[in-house]
Amino acid sequence: MPNFGFSIHSPTHIDLDKNYRTIFNYVKVKEPSIQKCIFCGSCSATCTASNYSAMSLRKVNLLLHRGMVQEVRSLTEQCLLCGKCYLVCPRNVNTRRIILLIHEALKMPLS
Amino acid sequence: MKFDWFVLPFLSGLSFVTVYTSVKFYRWINKLSRGEKALLKKYIFSRSIWTSIKEIFSESLFHLKIFKTHPLLGYMHASLAFGWFLLIVLGNIEVKFYSEYSINPPYVPIFLNFFEPTTAPNFFGRGFRFIMDFLLLIILSGVALAFFKRFVPSKFGMKQNMRHRWFDRIAIFSLWFIFPARLVAESLSASIYHNGSFLTNTLGKMMSFLPAETLLYPSWWAYSIILGIFFFALPFSRYMHIPTEVLLILMRNAGIRSRYFSHPYQEVETEACSRCGICIDSCQLTSIGYAIQPSYYLRTIRYNELHREITDNCLLCGRCVEACPVGIFSTDIRRHERTLQHEMRTVKFKFNQNKFSNTYTEVLYFAGCMTHLTPGIKKAMTTILEHSGYSWQILDEDENICCGRPLLLAGQISAANQVIIHTRTQIEKTRAKILVTSCPICYKTFKENYRLNMLIMHHSQFIDHLYTHNRIATQYRNVNVKYHDPCELGRGANIYVEPRRVIEQIANLLPSSSEKNKAPCCGGSLGNTMLQAEEKKLIAKRALSEMNLTSADLLVTACPLCLKTFSAVSSVSVKDLSQLVAENICEKIPNNAQKIHKAVETL
Amino acid sequence: MPRIAVIGGGVAGMEVAFRLSQLSFEVDIIEKSFILGGHVHKWQKLFPDFTPAHQIVDQLKNQLRDKVNILFGNEVIKAEQENTKHILYLSDGTTQVYDAIVITTGFKLFNANRKEEYGYSVYPNVITSSELEEYFQNDKPIITKENRIVERIAFIHCVGSRDEKVGNRHCSKVCCITAVKQAIEVAQRNPDAEIYLFYMDLRMFDRKFEDLYLQAQTEYGIKFVRGRLSEVSEKADSRLFLKLEDTLLGKPLRLTVDLVVLMVGMETAENSIQLANALGIPVGQDNFMLPVNCHSQKNITGNRGIFVAGCASGPKSIGETLADARSAALEVYSYLNCN
Structure with missing residues (x-):
């Protein structure tokens, strides 16, 4: 098939065939509670950091689930680790540990 | 010079320990910064060195603090440490009665009964042999206790023993065997030369059926070898604490x-x-x-x-x-x-500087993140502030800001510092006289990391201040209250008195076996990121049973996080101090009328 | 004639008792209060068709008349078993012997105080769905505690349901549709009010529910926002400031309302758990009673001769409860006739 030089601009869709979920898997092994999230948004609603930044743990978690790691760093770096998200989480997700593990994973050479 | 080949294991062990420890001490001190070295030097040559010397005696040797934990445990530690110390010191003095040299090799006092088999035929000779026997008995009792502690730690006020590694076990066993070996060697020696006292002589007589002459020399070897093993194991085992604790006491008291x-x-x-x-x-x-x-x-x-x-x-x-x-x-x-x-050095926060108030009030109330999840506390504080007569405002009314401590506790220092600078700017903008916070976590950070030019008060202190200045009055209720000291407020900031004074204005404060610096943590602490929800719940439940609330109608605490954690699992109702005050607040009545009221209530 | 005890006089208990009396058994209803009808008694209108709740209760009461014996103000203190007979010790001091027992103890509404951050019992204008129902006794506009007409109201879904923090992982099933129903009733009384429903997931599981949802959107302009409330604070004018996240847009959402309605979920009451323990019936992780299986034997418990119906074995709508009750009656019939 001839190549017309067109391609789908990558940020417009989530490509589950190509995205890799290394960070998600790294976190999942150490903190399985990340899998319990139902994306209700309690954490982001109460988030202290969301007052001045785009930080949303719900979004971070979704991005990790979908393997879209580019945005994760800028979001998680805004976290203040205050722990309010843990207190309101209806699924008892250990939120602060997840943030620390994401930081850890982002520091690794692979990512 | 007196010498025998059997002292070699002991002597090489001792030399090894001495050299190793000296090198180690030198390297530690060398690693200190210039300022710290100067601090240490200044301290050692100051008069306050005596407090350290006193502490070395009372803690490294006599173990006074362990006596306070449990007398038997204290005795066990003291008999071994202090007993052995005296055995060495007095042994060195004793040598002086026998030796023509003013300086003796270190093994002579340890194996004195070998080198000087006949007791000096005077009062001092017999006296010293008695003292040495007595000290050996004390140490042996300590060893026996240490042995029993492995099986019944509860008799020593402990729930369990430390699980040691094999190497530490070698060191422990060699330590335990040192003194029985000495006892055997000295008893055998006594059965031949009658050079012991009440303990070794008696034991020597009982062992008279043994071929003492053949056994005596090997028994000295055994004693020396065990000592040697212990000394070689010491630097790599837990017993390195014996020399190191001395240095620790000096450094700590020097302010390092x-x-x-x-x-x-x-x-x-x-x-x-x-x-x-x-x-x-x-x-x-x-x-x-x-x-x-x-x-x-x-x-x-x-x-x-x-x-x-x-x-x-x-x-x-x-x-x-x-x-x-x-x-x-x-x-x-x-x-x-x-x-x-x-640590995340790449973090750059972009704060919105204009979101917070910059109007002046006397009191600035900082609710704190957690208080936003316990609206009961916020509402109660509003009522109290309303009655206080001060002009006041809430800094984080709609949008909460963070004090920075959670980041500090997690180790993200550079991020925490940015938060601290931001929050400090917001607080300073209001030029308030008193900063009141409901959260002990925020309080501790404000006190330690903020360098604010205003009076910083936890709400328990603020309410206490309102009482002493007669700014609020409350109704007395005949309810039994137990108070839980939040970690960051009690052990963290040393505030024990004020909350208790406030409670006594309103209710009967019951004493508790685990309060003040012994108070348990609710389990919700921000310090821990590893625990799962079920484990935290379990900790909270056990903390409640540790406080024993059977006779209490109410558990009062002074931290939003403790309140939230405890109220999820407690069968007794839990309230914050501010809620207790706000619920019973009344229009001010004259002082004596209030006292009469109080008296009537208790009747 | 075999004797049967029905423990609990809510709609499930009444229906079971009636059906069993039709099958000519001697039936006792053991009811701890002094009225029949349980929670439905306190409700005004029922979803999805706004049937007056008292119609259902009255109809059930009429069916029962003179056919069953009702032991009001009674609770089971102790239970024993002798062969096929069940001996119940009641709180009035009597001892009764039965051939079969049907548990219809139902549920208890979640205590909203346990969700501290929502400010229930701290802020007077935070109420529960059950308290809102009291406003519907007449057609007057809904007002706040300060007698202001409600102009903006927020319904909060899943309060005490799907929340492990309060120990309830389960979905209470009926709150979603109840919120839609109540929102419509508010819209009818306060036509100018802005009505928001904040949900995690909308579960319109049954027939006509989706229609009611559509009606709420198109006829009454009720706004549905996917997002969960995190905290409530009170403004100086006693209006309530809510913090949420709009999870579809992924942005924090803040709004001020006059009244907050918490859609409280269903839980098992402590005394139902005690009863389950006394009768030797296992309860699930959600504390509701466990039947032998949830498909073909959903009224049969592991203990012979003891049956369960209605919300005692998990949240149900009224229609489902009544169907479950009839099915339980038939199970009792088969059990007694095979003995």
């Missing part, structure tokens, strides 16, 4: 503190830990099966083992620091190590 992970002071602390296991009982994670207490944690640091998860798995409640007989600030070590693990 660990500033970063593997700071020399921390290395001294690590080796000064005797792994006595007292911290294991004080830790609330013990009962849910984690071996993360300072005894274990410091051991993993010392032997360079992997321990990332142990570092994070700590409530930082500080109970172990309170309990530690050596005075090791293990929570600081953990925080420094977390910085090593979690």
